[in-house]
């Protein structure tokens with residue numbers, strides 16, 4: 478699935494949050510193979526530096542929830558052609574576990590604030606920090622890692638669903654706002670991919686329901702498709718055994 482390198486990202490520079498692991502690391506590998514240079518940003522310095530060495534890129538420590546850090550880092554590392562706002566977590570290490578094990582009314586404030594700060598604030602702060610440079614250059618692509626949980630319900634982790642629906646909403650609206658300025662914003666909405674985000678409990682639940690877990694290389698294909706098509710506001714979905722497609726919701730005012 479991952480295809481042969483095409484060189485289509487030659488001379489491009491990419492910034493990837495959550496690039497130390499899973500989907501972010503895969504995008505770092507794939508973008509590098511396609512000719513880009515990458516900067517990996519994460520809070521896991523050990524893994525992040527290892528991926529940077531592997532791909533011949535750079536690493537920077539960045540907690541995406543720290544808006545001041547964003548504003549300091551960007552002027553040092555810019556310009557970027559591609560910015561992947563990808564770092565994200567689930568609420569209970571249980572994105573698809575047994576619903577009854579995690580009653581919504583038992584959600585504690587710390588767990589709630591933790592996921593909201595990374596999955597929502599972290600993307601908003603990142604977009605706000607990189608947009609001025611992109612608009613000035615009239616170029617650039619912000620790739621938001623949402624999830625299929627941004628389009629369909631995810632009953633076991635409603636707050637995860639909340640944050641991912643928020644990312645789809647942000648992508649649609651910001652995409653429309655920035656398209657006239659030459660900047661594209663699109664969202665990746667994959668189903669389950671084989672990354673450390675999926676706990677053993679989640680894997681067992683998926684297995685018992687006959688739901689597959691895709692190889693993480695699919696995330697590279699998905700990102701490349703979004704970059705190639707360059708449709709601002711678009712959501713790109715992929716499910717196990719199915720082709721990558723643009724999700725087109727019904728038009729409410731038709």
Ligand SMILES: NC(=O)c1ccc[n+]([C@@H]2O[C@H](COP(=O)([O-])OP(=O)(O)OC[C@H]3O[C@@H](n4cnc5c(N)ncnc54)[C@H](O)[C@@H]3O)[C@@H](O)[C@H]2O)c1
Nearest residue numbers: 495497498499500520540541564565624669670672673674
């Ligand atoms: N794995 C899946 O099935 C799946 C499916 C759809 C969407 N997603 C989304 O993909 C994104 C990446 O998830 P993944 O599956 O690769 O998980 P992962 O756990 O492998 O990687 C997440 C990375 O984010 C980093 N991170 C966490 N908090 C951070 C912070 N405050 N600042 C900077 N970095 C931080 C972690 O250190 C880690 O390297 C997430 O937004 C997730 O919601 C995952």
